[in-house]
Amino acid sequence: MELYPLKFDPILKERIWGGTKLKDVLGKSITDEHTGESWEISAVDGDVSVVANGTHRGTSLSRLIEDSAGDLLGQSVVERFGKDFPILIKFIDARKDLSVQLHPHDELARERHQSFGKTEMWYIMDADPGANLIVGFNRDLDKQTYKEYLQNDRLLELLNYEQVKEGDTFFINTGKVHAIGAGVLLAEIQQTSDITYRIYDFKRKDKDGNYRELHTELALDAIDYRKKDDFRVNYSQHPDAVNSMVDSPYFKTIFLHLNKDFALDLKDRDAFTILMCVQGSANVIYKSESVSLQRGETVLLPAAIPGVTLETAGAKLLEVTI
Structure with a gap:
Protein backbone atom coordinates (compact mmCIF):
# COMPACT_ATOMS: atom_id res chain seq x y z
CA MET A 1 0.00 0.00 0.00
CA ASP A 221 -7.85 5.05 44.62
CA ALA A 222 -6.62 6.80 41.46
CA ILE A 223 -5.62 10.19 42.91
CA ASP A 224 -2.02 11.14 43.61
CA TYR A 225 -2.44 13.06 46.87
CA ARG A 226 1.11 14.43 46.98
CA LYS A 227 2.07 18.01 46.14
CA LYS A 228 4.46 17.88 43.19
CA ASP A 229 6.08 20.57 41.09
CA ASP A 230 6.72 18.22 38.18
CA PHE A 231 4.26 19.48 35.59
CA ARG A 232 5.78 22.52 33.83
CA VAL A 233 7.86 21.54 30.81
CA ASN A 234 10.99 23.64 30.36
CA TYR A 235 12.23 23.51 26.79
CA SER A 236 14.48 25.49 24.47
CA GLN A 237 13.07 27.30 21.45
CA HIS A 238 16.12 27.55 19.23
CA PRO A 239 15.05 28.49 15.70
CA ASP A 240 15.37 25.95 12.90
CA ALA A 241 16.54 23.25 15.30
CA VAL A 242 15.25 20.22 17.19
CA ASN A 243 14.08 21.24 20.69
CA SER A 244 13.14 18.32 22.95
CA MET A 245 10.04 18.91 25.10
CA VAL A 246 8.77 15.61 26.53
CA ASP A 247 10.43 12.19 26.48
CA SER A 248 8.11 9.75 28.22
CA PRO A 249 7.21 6.05 27.80
CA TYR A 250 3.90 7.17 26.25
CA PHE A 251 5.01 9.76 23.69
CA LYS A 252 7.92 11.98 22.77
CA THR A 253 7.45 15.61 21.70
CA ILE A 254 9.77 18.03 19.93
CA PHE A 255 9.28 21.76 19.36
CA LEU A 256 10.17 23.12 15.93
CA HIS A 257 10.35 26.91 15.56
CA LEU A 258 10.97 27.27 11.84
CA ASN A 259 11.88 30.44 9.99
CA LYS A 260 12.94 28.70 6.79
CA ASP A 261 12.68 25.37 5.00
CA PHE A 262 13.63 22.41 7.17
CA ALA A 263 14.56 18.81 6.27
CA LEU A 264 12.98 16.33 8.68
CA ASP A 265 15.04 13.11 8.61
CA LEU A 266 12.97 10.12 9.78
CA LYS A 267 14.87 7.19 8.28
CA ASP A 268 16.15 5.93 11.65
CA ARG A 269 12.77 6.29 13.39
CA ASP A 270 10.85 3.01 13.45
CA ALA A 271 7.60 4.74 14.35
CA PHE A 272 5.02 7.14 12.95
CA THR A 273 5.41 10.89 13.37
CA ILE A 274 2.68 13.48 13.94
CA LEU A 275 3.06 17.19 13.17
CA MET A 276 0.70 19.68 14.83
CA CYS A 277 0.85 23.26 13.56
CA VAL A 278 0.40 25.64 16.50
CA GLN A 279 1.47 28.84 14.74
CA GLY A 280 2.07 29.94 11.16
CA SER A 281 1.93 27.44 8.28
CA ALA A 282 4.06 25.02 6.31
CA ASN A 283 3.93 22.71 3.32
CA VAL A 284 4.93 19.10 3.94
CA ILE A 285 6.80 17.89 0.86
CA TYR A 286 7.17 14.17 0.19
CA LYS A 287 8.40 12.98 -3.21
CA SER A 288 6.50 15.21 -5.65
CA GLU A 289 3.50 15.77 -3.36
CA SER A 290 2.79 18.77 -1.12
CA VAL A 291 0.42 18.75 1.86
CA SER A 292 -0.58 22.09 3.36
CA LEU A 293 -0.36 22.41 7.13
CA GLN A 294 -2.08 25.49 8.58
CA ARG A 295 -2.39 26.59 12.20
CA GLY A 296 -4.75 24.18 13.92
CA GLU A 297 -4.09 21.35 11.46
CA THR A 298 -2.36 18.01 11.97
CA VAL A 299 -0.62 15.56 9.65
CA LEU A 300 0.42 11.94 10.25
CA LEU A 301 3.67 10.78 8.66
CA PRO A 302 3.66 6.97 8.33
CA ALA A 303 6.71 5.13 9.63
CA ALA A 304 7.64 4.03 6.10
CA ILE A 305 8.34 7.64 5.08
CA PRO A 306 12.12 8.24 5.41
CA GLY A 307 11.80 11.99 5.61
CA VAL A 308 10.01 15.12 4.43
CA THR A 309 10.86 18.73 3.71
CA LEU A 310 8.95 21.41 5.56
CA GLU A 311 8.62 24.49 3.37
CA THR A 312 7.80 27.56 5.42
CA ALA A 313 8.44 31.23 5.96
CA GLY A 314 7.45 30.85 9.60
CA ALA A 315 5.84 28.08 11.65
CA LYS A 316 5.76 26.56 15.12
CA LEU A 317 5.17 22.81 15.07
CA LEU A 318 4.86 20.07 17.66
CA GLU A 319 6.52 16.89 16.41
CA VAL A 320 5.14 13.83 18.17
CA THR A 321 6.24 10.21 18.08
CA ILE A 322 6.21 7.16 20.32
Whole structure:
Protein backbone atom coordinates (compact mmCIF):
# COMPACT_ATOMS: atom_id res chain seq x y z
CA MET A 1 0.00 0.00 0.00
CA GLU A 2 1.38 3.40 -0.98
CA LEU A 3 1.43 5.68 2.04
CA TYR A 4 1.99 9.42 2.19
CA PRO A 5 1.49 12.31 4.68
CA LEU A 6 -2.07 11.85 5.91
CA LYS A 7 -4.55 14.47 7.07
CA PHE A 8 -7.80 13.51 8.77
CA ASP A 9 -11.25 15.04 9.08
CA PRO A 10 -11.56 16.66 12.53
CA ILE A 11 -14.02 15.00 14.92
CA LEU A 12 -15.73 17.96 16.59
CA LYS A 13 -17.16 17.64 20.11
CA GLU A 14 -19.82 19.88 21.63
CA ARG A 15 -19.05 20.56 25.29
CA ILE A 16 -20.87 22.48 28.01
CA TRP A 17 -17.70 24.52 28.52
CA GLY A 18 -16.77 24.96 24.83
CA GLY A 19 -16.76 28.14 22.77
CA THR A 20 -15.90 29.43 19.30
CA LYS A 21 -12.09 29.70 19.22
CA LEU A 22 -11.76 26.47 17.25
CA LYS A 23 -13.59 28.35 14.50
CA ASP A 24 -12.47 31.92 15.14
CA VAL A 25 -8.78 31.22 15.80
CA LEU A 26 -8.09 27.86 14.13
CA GLY A 27 -10.54 28.07 11.25
CA LYS A 28 -12.46 24.87 11.97
CA SER A 29 -15.73 24.49 10.06
CA ILE A 30 -18.17 24.62 12.95
CA THR A 31 -21.50 26.34 13.52
CA ASP A 32 -22.12 25.38 17.15
CA GLU A 33 -21.38 27.99 19.83
CA HIS A 34 -20.15 25.38 22.32
CA THR A 35 -17.60 23.28 20.44
CA GLY A 36 -14.93 22.38 22.95
CA GLU A 37 -12.76 19.78 21.23
CA SER A 38 -11.42 18.92 17.80
CA TRP A 39 -10.11 15.36 17.78
CA GLU A 40 -7.43 15.45 15.10
CA ILE A 41 -6.19 11.85 15.11
CA SER A 42 -8.20 9.28 17.03
CA ALA A 43 -8.65 5.53 17.20
CA VAL A 44 -11.05 5.66 20.16
CA ASP A 45 -13.98 3.28 19.65
CA GLY A 46 -16.85 5.21 18.08
CA ASP A 47 -14.57 8.12 17.16
CA VAL A 48 -12.11 6.75 14.62
CA SER A 49 -10.50 9.30 12.32
CA VAL A 50 -11.06 9.21 8.55
CA VAL A 51 -8.46 10.28 5.97
CA ALA A 52 -9.20 13.66 4.34
CA ASN A 53 -6.58 13.77 1.54
CA GLY A 54 -5.12 11.74 -1.30
CA THR A 55 -5.91 8.28 -2.60
CA HIS A 56 -6.92 7.00 0.86
CA ARG A 57 -9.49 9.75 1.36
CA GLY A 58 -12.54 8.30 3.15
CA THR A 59 -10.56 5.39 4.66
CA SER A 60 -10.59 5.01 8.44
CA LEU A 61 -7.41 5.00 10.49
CA SER A 62 -8.37 1.54 11.77
CA ARG A 63 -8.60 0.17 8.21
CA LEU A 64 -5.20 1.63 7.30
CA ILE A 65 -3.68 -0.01 10.36
CA GLU A 66 -5.38 -3.32 9.58
CA ASP A 67 -4.04 -3.28 6.01
CA SER A 68 -0.56 -1.88 6.64
CA ALA A 69 0.30 -1.80 10.34
CA GLY A 70 4.07 -2.05 10.03
CA ASP A 71 4.45 0.60 7.34
CA LEU A 72 2.02 2.98 9.04
CA LEU A 73 2.87 2.54 12.74
CA GLY A 74 6.39 1.11 12.61
CA GLN A 75 7.40 -2.39 13.70
CA SER A 76 8.53 -1.19 17.13
CA VAL A 77 5.07 0.28 17.74
CA VAL A 78 3.33 -2.89 16.53
CA GLU A 79 5.46 -4.94 18.93
CA ARG A 80 4.35 -2.76 21.84
CA PHE A 81 0.73 -2.03 20.99
CA GLY A 82 -0.31 -4.49 18.28
CA LYS A 83 -2.76 -2.75 15.96
CA ASP A 84 -3.94 -0.25 18.58
CA PHE A 85 -3.06 3.35 17.74
CA PRO A 86 -1.50 4.56 21.02
CA ILE A 87 -1.95 8.36 20.81
CA LEU A 88 -4.95 10.69 20.72
CA ILE A 89 -4.41 14.22 19.35
CA LYS A 90 -6.77 17.14 20.13
CA PHE A 91 -7.22 20.89 20.09
CA ILE A 92 -9.29 22.16 23.03
CA ASP A 93 -11.11 25.48 23.50
CA ALA A 94 -12.29 26.25 27.03
CA ARG A 95 -14.73 29.16 27.04
CA LYS A 96 -15.59 28.17 30.61
CA ASP A 97 -13.68 26.19 33.23
CA LEU A 98 -13.54 22.46 32.65
CA SER A 99 -14.43 20.16 35.52
CA VAL A 100 -11.72 19.21 38.01
CA GLN A 101 -10.69 15.70 37.02
CA LEU A 102 -7.97 13.09 36.84
CA HIS A 103 -7.16 9.96 34.86
CA PRO A 104 -6.23 6.45 36.04
CA HIS A 105 -2.89 4.82 35.29
CA ASP A 106 -2.54 1.92 32.85
CA GLU A 107 -2.99 -0.90 35.35
CA LEU A 108 -6.11 0.57 36.95
CA ALA A 109 -7.62 1.58 33.57
CA ARG A 110 -7.00 -1.91 32.21
CA GLU A 111 -8.56 -3.56 35.26
CA ARG A 112 -11.66 -1.32 35.37
CA HIS A 113 -12.22 -0.23 31.77
CA GLN A 114 -10.12 -2.48 29.50
CA SER A 115 -8.39 0.68 28.33
CA PHE A 116 -5.05 2.46 28.36
CA GLY A 117 -4.51 4.95 31.13
CA LYS A 118 -4.33 8.62 30.20
CA THR A 119 -1.07 10.52 30.51
CA GLU A 120 -1.27 13.79 28.61
CA MET A 121 0.56 16.96 27.60
CA TRP A 122 -0.78 20.47 27.00
CA TYR A 123 0.75 23.20 24.82
CA ILE A 124 -0.93 26.59 25.32
CA MET A 125 -1.76 28.15 21.94
CA ASP A 126 -3.76 31.14 23.16
CA ALA A 127 -4.85 32.42 26.56
CA ASP A 128 -7.01 35.32 27.63
CA PRO A 129 -5.40 37.71 30.16
CA GLY A 130 -5.42 36.09 33.60
CA ALA A 131 -6.38 32.64 32.30
CA ASN A 132 -5.11 29.73 34.33
CA LEU A 133 -5.01 25.98 34.79
CA ILE A 134 -5.52 23.79 37.82
CA VAL A 135 -2.62 21.35 38.15
CA GLY A 136 -2.20 19.26 41.28
CA PHE A 137 -2.63 20.13 44.94
CA ASN A 138 -1.11 23.05 46.84
CA ARG A 139 -0.16 20.83 49.81
CA ASP A 140 0.44 17.17 50.59
CA LEU A 141 -2.76 15.33 51.44
CA ASP A 142 -4.02 11.95 52.49
CA LYS A 143 -7.22 10.30 51.34
CA GLN A 144 -9.16 11.14 54.49
CA THR A 145 -8.30 14.85 54.40
CA TYR A 146 -9.22 15.00 50.73
CA LYS A 147 -12.61 13.37 51.45
CA GLU A 148 -13.33 15.81 54.27
CA TYR A 149 -12.65 18.86 52.08
CA LEU A 150 -14.67 17.40 49.23
CA GLN A 151 -17.65 16.59 51.46
CA ASN A 152 -17.57 20.10 52.94
CA ASP A 153 -17.45 21.73 49.47
CA ARG A 154 -13.95 23.08 50.12
CA LEU A 155 -12.02 21.20 47.44
CA LEU A 156 -11.01 24.39 45.60
CA GLU A 157 -8.99 25.43 48.66
CA LEU A 158 -6.63 22.51 48.04
CA LEU A 159 -5.92 23.09 44.35
CA ASN A 160 -2.86 24.61 42.70
CA TYR A 161 -3.49 27.32 40.09
CA GLU A 162 -1.04 28.18 37.30
CA GLN A 163 -1.45 31.33 35.21
CA VAL A 164 -0.59 30.64 31.56
CA LYS A 165 0.46 32.28 28.31
CA GLU A 166 1.13 31.13 24.76
CA GLY A 167 3.93 28.56 24.62
CA ASP A 168 3.56 27.28 28.19
CA THR A 169 3.63 23.48 28.26
CA PHE A 170 2.44 21.03 30.92
CA PHE A 171 2.92 17.28 31.38
CA ILE A 172 0.00 15.74 33.27
CA ASN A 173 0.77 12.41 34.92
CA THR A 174 -1.99 9.95 35.66
CA GLY A 175 -3.52 10.56 39.07
CA LYS A 176 -2.85 14.30 39.02
CA VAL A 177 -5.97 16.43 39.53
CA HIS A 178 -6.26 19.08 36.84
CA ALA A 179 -8.59 21.37 34.91
CA ILE A 180 -8.28 23.69 31.93
CA GLY A 181 -9.41 27.18 32.87
CA ALA A 182 -11.69 29.54 30.99
CA GLY A 183 -10.05 31.43 28.12
CA VAL A 184 -7.46 28.78 27.24
CA LEU A 185 -6.93 27.28 23.77
CA LEU A 186 -4.46 24.41 23.72
CA ALA A 187 -3.06 21.44 21.85
CA GLU A 188 -3.34 18.16 23.72
CA ILE A 189 -1.31 15.00 23.21
CA GLN A 190 -2.37 11.95 25.20
CA GLN A 191 -2.55 8.22 25.40
CA THR A 192 -5.47 6.74 23.48
CA SER A 193 -8.09 6.77 26.21
CA ASP A 194 -11.32 8.55 26.99
CA ILE A 195 -11.37 7.57 30.68
CA THR A 196 -11.88 10.59 32.94
CA TYR A 197 -12.81 10.72 36.63
CA ARG A 198 -14.66 13.98 37.27
CA ILE A 199 -14.48 15.06 40.92
CA TYR A 200 -15.85 18.64 40.89
CA ASP A 201 -17.95 20.54 38.35
CA PHE A 202 -18.65 23.94 39.91
CA LYS A 203 -22.29 22.94 40.61
CA ARG A 204 -23.32 23.66 37.02
CA LYS A 205 -26.00 21.93 34.99
CA ASP A 206 -26.03 20.66 31.42
CA LYS A 207 -28.38 21.91 28.70
CA ASP A 208 -31.11 19.62 30.05
CA GLY A 209 -30.86 21.04 33.55
CA ASN A 210 -29.05 18.06 35.05
CA TYR A 211 -25.86 17.96 37.07
CA ARG A 212 -23.12 16.02 35.29
CA GLU A 213 -21.99 12.74 36.79
CA LEU A 214 -19.19 12.80 39.33
CA HIS A 215 -16.87 9.84 39.85
CA THR A 216 -16.12 10.36 43.52
CA GLU A 217 -15.59 6.74 44.58
CA LEU A 218 -13.72 5.67 41.44
CA ALA A 219 -11.32 8.57 41.90
CA LEU A 220 -10.31 7.81 45.48
CA ASP A 221 -7.85 5.05 44.62
CA ALA A 222 -6.62 6.80 41.46
CA ILE A 223 -5.62 10.19 42.91
CA ASP A 224 -2.02 11.14 43.61
CA TYR A 225 -2.44 13.06 46.87
CA ARG A 226 1.11 14.43 46.98
CA LYS A 227 2.07 18.01 46.14
CA LYS A 228 4.46 17.88 43.19
CA ASP A 229 6.08 20.57 41.09
CA ASP A 230 6.72 18.22 38.18
CA PHE A 231 4.26 19.48 35.59
CA ARG A 232 5.78 22.52 33.83
CA VAL A 233 7.86 21.54 30.81
CA ASN A 234 10.99 23.64 30.36
CA TYR A 235 12.23 23.51 26.79
CA SER A 236 14.48 25.49 24.47
CA GLN A 237 13.07 27.30 21.45
CA HIS A 238 16.12 27.55 19.23
CA PRO A 239 15.05 28.49 15.70
CA ASP A 240 15.37 25.95 12.90
CA ALA A 241 16.54 23.25 15.30
CA VAL A 242 15.25 20.22 17.19
CA ASN A 243 14.08 21.24 20.69
CA SER A 244 13.14 18.32 22.95
CA MET A 245 10.04 18.91 25.10
CA VAL A 246 8.77 15.61 26.53
CA ASP A 247 10.43 12.19 26.48
CA SER A 248 8.11 9.75 28.22
CA PRO A 249 7.21 6.05 27.80
CA TYR A 250 3.90 7.17 26.25
CA PHE A 251 5.01 9.76 23.69
CA LYS A 252 7.92 11.98 22.77
CA THR A 253 7.45 15.61 21.70
CA ILE A 254 9.77 18.03 19.93
CA PHE A 255 9.28 21.76 19.36
CA LEU A 256 10.17 23.12 15.93
CA HIS A 257 10.35 26.91 15.56
CA LEU A 258 10.97 27.27 11.84
CA ASN A 259 11.88 30.44 9.99
CA LYS A 260 12.94 28.70 6.79
CA ASP A 261 12.68 25.37 5.00
CA PHE A 262 13.63 22.41 7.17
CA ALA A 263 14.56 18.81 6.27
CA LEU A 264 12.98 16.33 8.68
CA ASP A 265 15.04 13.11 8.61
CA LEU A 266 12.97 10.12 9.78
CA LYS A 267 14.87 7.19 8.28
CA ASP A 268 16.15 5.93 11.65
CA ARG A 269 12.77 6.29 13.39
CA ASP A 270 10.85 3.01 13.45
CA ALA A 271 7.60 4.74 14.35
CA PHE A 272 5.02 7.14 12.95
CA THR A 273 5.41 10.89 13.37
CA ILE A 274 2.68 13.48 13.94
CA LEU A 275 3.06 17.19 13.17
CA MET A 276 0.70 19.68 14.83
CA CYS A 277 0.85 23.26 13.56
CA VAL A 278 0.40 25.64 16.50
CA GLN A 279 1.47 28.84 14.74
CA GLY A 280 2.07 29.94 11.16
CA SER A 281 1.93 27.44 8.28
CA ALA A 282 4.06 25.02 6.31
CA ASN A 283 3.93 22.71 3.32
CA VAL A 284 4.93 19.10 3.94
CA ILE A 285 6.80 17.89 0.86
CA TYR A 286 7.17 14.17 0.19
CA LYS A 287 8.40 12.98 -3.21
CA SER A 288 6.50 15.21 -5.65
CA GLU A 289 3.50 15.77 -3.36
CA SER A 290 2.79 18.77 -1.12
CA VAL A 291 0.42 18.75 1.86
CA SER A 292 -0.58 22.09 3.36
CA LEU A 293 -0.36 22.41 7.13
CA GLN A 294 -2.08 25.49 8.58
CA ARG A 295 -2.39 26.59 12.20
CA GLY A 296 -4.75 24.18 13.92
CA GLU A 297 -4.09 21.35 11.46
CA THR A 298 -2.36 18.01 11.97
CA VAL A 299 -0.62 15.56 9.65
CA LEU A 300 0.42 11.94 10.25
CA LEU A 301 3.67 10.78 8.66
CA PRO A 302 3.66 6.97 8.33
CA ALA A 303 6.71 5.13 9.63
CA ALA A 304 7.64 4.03 6.10
CA ILE A 305 8.34 7.64 5.08
CA PRO A 306 12.12 8.24 5.41
CA GLY A 307 11.80 11.99 5.61
CA VAL A 308 10.01 15.12 4.43
CA THR A 309 10.86 18.73 3.71
CA LEU A 310 8.95 21.41 5.56
CA GLU A 311 8.62 24.49 3.37
CA THR A 312 7.80 27.56 5.42
CA ALA A 313 8.44 31.23 5.96
CA GLY A 314 7.45 30.85 9.60
CA ALA A 315 5.84 28.08 11.65
CA LYS A 316 5.76 26.56 15.12
CA LEU A 317 5.17 22.81 15.07
CA LEU A 318 4.86 20.07 17.66
CA GLU A 319 6.52 16.89 16.41
CA VAL A 320 5.14 13.83 18.17
CA THR A 321 6.24 10.21 18.08
CA ILE A 322 6.21 7.16 20.32
